[in-house]
Amino acid sequence: MSTGNENKICAKKADAKDWLAEAAHLSVYYEYYGALLPEKQRLIFEDYIANDMSLSEISKEYGLSRQGVYDAVRRCGAKLYEYEEKLRLAERFHGLEEQAERIMREASGIAADAKERETAETAEAAEKLAALARELWECLQ
């Protein structure tokens, strides 16, 4: 079944400039949604994207045709794009991660400032805030 996303995926390592950028996206999406893919396709996609195997190497490994592997890779890629389009988890988590980092930096700055001015209470509060932001950031990893 066509999802309309398949055209977006070049899935050709030979077209490397686009492929490298695309592989980076897909590998992030795979981290979020890979578990939703059927087991067999997941393995194939992982070999292709994370282990940098070629279509023919994968086809030998699983006893499939090269075309079959190519189709599986495209289907997985299309699915991953579709999930991200609908759920935007990667985008949202990335945004949260950046914000958590900013809070950590700001709060650490305030804590350092307050220490210099010897306002211990503010320093302590800012340190607590920095620690909370750090916990949030760690949750997102």
Add this chain to the structure above:
Amino acid sequence: MAVKIRLRRMGQKHAPFYRVIVADERSPRDGRFIDEIGTYDPTKEPMAFSVDEEAAKKWLANGAQPTETVARLFKQAGIQK
């Protein structure tokens, strides 16, 4: 048995980060590798690719085959035509 130069994904969820490894053709899945010769970080702008050029050339001269992706990275880095 053929030896390959390929990428292997490391790094965290949002931050794909790859190692350039030299491995036996048949061992990409089990994680064994012979040598690690560089890293590639596509999240940097421009992307950051660093490789031990001497080691790369040595492996290439010894018949190690880069994957399509690695070959392109080598080409961009001026290691290989």
